[in-house]
Amino acid sequence: MLKKNEIKVGDTYSEKIVEDLKRTQIVQYAGASGDYNPLHSDDKFTKEIAGYPGVFAHGMLSMGMTGKMLTNFVGDGTLKKYGVRFTNQVWPGDSLEGTATIIDIKEEDGETLAEIAIETKNQDGATVITGSATAKVG
Amino acid sequence: MSKIKMPVEKSHIMMFARSIGDANPKYYEEKDENVIAPPTFIQSSAQFDPDYFLRPKIGGDNWFGSGKDPTGMKSSGSGSGGGGAAMGLHAEQHYEYHQPLKVGDVITAEVKPGKSWEKESKRAGKLKFSESVTEYRNQDGELIITATSVGVVTEKPVEN
Secondary structure, eight states, X not given: OBOGGGOOTTOEEEEEEESSOXXXXXXXXXXXXXXXXXXXXXXXXXXXXXXXXXXXXXXXXXXXXXXXXXXXXXXXXXXXXXXXXXXXXXXTTOOEEEEEEEEXXXXXXXXXEEEEEEEEEOTTSOEEEEEEEEEEEO | OOOOEEXXXXXXXXXXXXXXXXXXXXXXXXXXXXXXXXXXXXXXXXXXXXXXXXXXXXXOSOXXXXXXXXXXXXXXXXXXSSSOOOEEEEEEEEEEEXXXXXXXXXXXXXXXXXXXXXXXXXXXXXXXXXXXXXXXXXTTSOEEEEEEEEEEEESSOOOO
């Protein structure tokens, strides 16, 4: 858990959340989450029916990987909110870095809360996720 | 709508943590049952939805992924014939955590439709957005997570 006297607005935390994303990891996510959309594992369908250059990651895999960066930063069980927009697709071979930035620290109903801005970028600097989170602070 | 009844299990959390590359030892230690699920774990409640449309049904012959043909979907006449069929994508996902999601919880879900709207985009033509709100409750009826999902159907594949 973040400590009130150890954080300030503007603090950032970054983590490489995946290096050279493998198709097999996308399949692992499909199996664990139960989302078997062929867009994520079936190249033939994805090229010939959907019209994309090939399979791509579930948005929720990118959100999940960004979420591990977030819990590594704020601690387990401290999140009050976590939300994202998927701004670009994530492809096999991509390397992603997630960043959390504290944008506000406030008191609400007797709790101290940190408001956090979230951004995940790929190896070309393109943003694949923007989001926000609220975490309890000790 | 939803008939989800999801027992939150340690081994499922472990498999989910592996799939997102989360090395937090709590997810892997056998003895420690006192585990809070990763923040997006509730998404895997799809495993417990008997009607989930993104899972092939046992004995079903209408799965839309490829087999012999690029799609197993029986022709319905809805395709444009030009390739690049309209396709649903995930646009946004938001979670509000009311209480920690823990091993041993048994979760039920209630889905409520939300807003829908349209937008024009340079990269994908007309975009049709629709929102759904899901309330996840534990075995005592306590609200654990509220999830808001926004899906988008694009007119054509997103240009990259």
